[in-house]
Amino acid sequence: GNSVTQMEGPVTLSEEAFLTINCTYTATGYPSLFWYVQYPGEGLQLLLKATKADDKGSNKGFEATYRKETTSFHLEKGSVQVSDSAVYFCAQWDETSYDKVIFGPGTSLSVIP
Amino acid sequence: SAVISQKPSRDICQRGTSLTIQCQVDSQVTMMFWYRQQPGQSLTLIATANQGSEATYESGFVIDKFPISRPNLTFSTLTVSNMSPEDSSIYLCSVEPPRVGMNEQFFGPGTRLTVL
Numbered sequence: 001g002n003s004v005t006q007m008e009g010p011v012t013l014s015e016e017a018f019l020t021i022n023c024t025y026t027a028t029g030y031p032s033l034f035w036y037v038q039y040p041g042e043g044l045q046l047l048l049k050a051t052k053a054d055d056k057g058s059n060k061g062f063e064a065t066y067r068k069e070t071t072s073f074h075l076e077k078g079s080v081q082v083s084d085s086a087v088y089f090c091a092q093w094d095e096t097s098y099d100k101v102i103f104g105p106g107t108s109l110s111v112i113p
Numbered sequence: 114s115a116v117i118s119q120k121p122s123r124d125i126c127q128r129g130t131s132l133t134i135q136c137q138v139d140s141q142v143t144m145m146f147w148y149r150q151q152p153g154q155s156l157t158l159i160a161t162a163n164q165g166s167e168a169t170y171e172s173g174f175v176i177d178k179f180p181i182s183r184p185n186l187t188f189s190t191l192t193v194s195n196m197s198p199e200d201s202s203i204y205l206c207s208v209e210p211p212r213v214g215m216n217e218q219f220f221g222p223g224t225r226l227t228v229l
Contacts, residue, residue: 032216043222044156044205051216089155093218100146100158100171101207101218 002027006090006104013080013111021075021107023064023090031092033057033066033073034101039086047075047088080111115140115211117221119204125227126196133192134224136206141186144209146218147179151202159204162189196228 006023013019025033035047035057048057053068062077073090090104116139126132136145147159159179160168168181182190193200203223210217 034217043203044220046217046220049217095210095216100161101156103155105155 002031002092002094002099002102004090004092004102004104006088006107008105009108011107011109013109015082015111015113016079017111019075019077019080019084019109021088021090021109023073023075023104025071025073025090025092027071027092027094029094031094033064034091034093035062035064035073035075036089036091036103037086038089038106044089080109082111082113085109085111114215115142115208115219117206117208117219119206119221119224121224122222123225123227125229127229128197130196131192131194132196132226133190134204134206134226136189136191136221138187138208138211138219140208140211142208142211143186145183145189146207147181147189147191148205148207148220149202150205150223156205159191193226196226198228201226201228 003026032051034049036044037047048059050057050066056065064073064075087106087108089106093101118137120135145162148156150156158171159174160170162168162181162183164183164186180192205223207218207220
């Protein structure tokens with residue numbers, strides 16, 4: 001079945017460091033791909049998305065490119081801030097199948113000053 | 114986008130009691146979903162609730178424990194029955210996109226449940 005795999009943390013970085021969180025997926029169709037963020041004590045927020053191959057999603061300095069050839073959607077940010085400390089979930093969803101969103105296990109990020 | 118509200122936002126409950134969580138969306142949608150997020154874990158789908166039919170439960174979830182109502186196209190409830198501390202989680206509802214081409218499901222803010 002469809003699945004999402006992402007690097008599991010926790011990840012600890014110093015402020016202004018470069019961030020990469022790897023995400024790969026398996027799918028029978030052509031899903032849309034998402035990164036969600038959950039700040040401490042808060043709900044789930046959509047960070048960015050990409051709906052087809054080679055699309056790049058971006059928001060708040062974060063970027064991810066939909067790579068069909070490697071079935072990947074890695075999250076990157078050039079310079080992290082303390083306020084980026086959160087749990088990040090990679091996810092896929094196939095609108096055509098009206099199916100559930102499939103989430104990765106989540107990656108906890110801590111950014112220290 | 115679709116704006117989703119959930120009530121209550123959080124609750125602390127005693128073992129053996131039941132809690133009903135409400136989910137309201139500002140657009141008419143056919144499909145609504147209920148997810149559970151246990152502490153430190155990812156989100157797991159409990160069930161899919163289509164208006165006008167019985168909810169469809171994922172493996173490991175049963176109607177007696179998590180009864181769901183879907184009385185109309187903008188509202189759903191999830192009841193967590195006979196609660197135990199293991200039910201302490203965040204419960205989220207989500208909806209299909211209200212219009213074609215929106216390319217994402219929309220999530221509510223979640224209900225944070227603690228069972229003592």
